[in-house]
Amino acid sequence: MKTLVVLDYGSGNLRSAQRALERIGAQVSVTADLEAARAADGLVVPGVGAFAACMEGLVGIGGGAVIAERVSVGRPVLGICVGMQVLFDAGVEHGVETEGLGVLRGRVEPLHAPVLPHMGWNTVAAPAGSTLFAGLDAATRFYFVHSYAVHETDGLVATTVHGEPFVAAVEHGPVSATQFHPEKSGDAGATLLENWLAAL
Template sequence: MSTARPSVVVLDYGSGNLRSAQRALDRAGAAVEVTADFDAACEADGLVVPGVGAYEACMQGLRAVRGDQVIGRRLAGGRPVLGICVGMQILFERGVEHGVETEGCGEWPGTVERLKAPIVPHMGWNIVEVPDESTLFAGIAGERFYFVHSYAVREWELHATGKFRQPTVTWTPYDGDRFVSAVENGPLAATQFHPEKSGDAGAALLANWIGALR
């Protein structure tokens, strides 16, 4: 096995905690570059798509640097992509915020919508309900992770049919509601929480993802 650090690009499209993600990925064992360069993003061992703020603004920024094309090209070649927070949300078909519907990347069916809980945003540490087959959460299934969001996917719509197996979907309960907090689907993975802000558990999750890049 190679001892070289896997190369990871954190996609800079004007949204996200770029430097904190860079530092966390570096500590977890990757050689990290923050860039909007199309070729670099396509060619790295792994691509991280962060995101904070409004769904519509994130999609505009992503398309401006052809990030949606980068994601599509990488996945067509089986090359890993990790979405974080709104970087996870934009992987779904659509987002609805304040009555405005925005088309997403469409890698998964589903709608990002406002949480139906008494207190929004959901901010702070929370559990995740991890399926037994998860690779991303190996060794950390009982840990808590840090969330800050008002919107999420509350209904999972992609199910196993024929030769296609069901993705590994992790859920989080919140104040009478629940939402998708992580997905593992071949080369495409994503978390609604911020692993870069989730202490040792988040660091272990990033290390698990980076380890799979080798």
């Protein structure tokens, strides 16, 4: 059985992520233990709320260094929502720029849309060759809650539109990340998590 760590740095829907991963057959621990985070087959980085607060929490437990270390040696990391956003170079909220972890190229910036936050179900245009979206058709919907987004990055990029196009998910080397919440996306989210788990 694959072992997963959901990193507890004071932000994120930790238990819902844990339950969703356990339902697909993973052995999951929710912990701030950095040695466990290093050793796990897969590391899940959740996140809700503000970019700056999430970064402060990550830095506070030394989590950023462990994430960067895993990426540098090709060990899988999955970022969810703000846990995805902190993987990028920087985030801009209310005119204030905060440095991110920089394991993915790009900036998290305000989403330009008539209604914010973006809250609800969207289809996602998945790239050819995607591991995460294997077996999911174009009509599949995922659950989003956010007001900030990345508009451009490297790797296999899935996109959606709310006011403007933005990055819904990215796969780049050992890093996978979703702006939406797979743990709140029902069967579609379960399939995506199963696909990630199977690739570990």
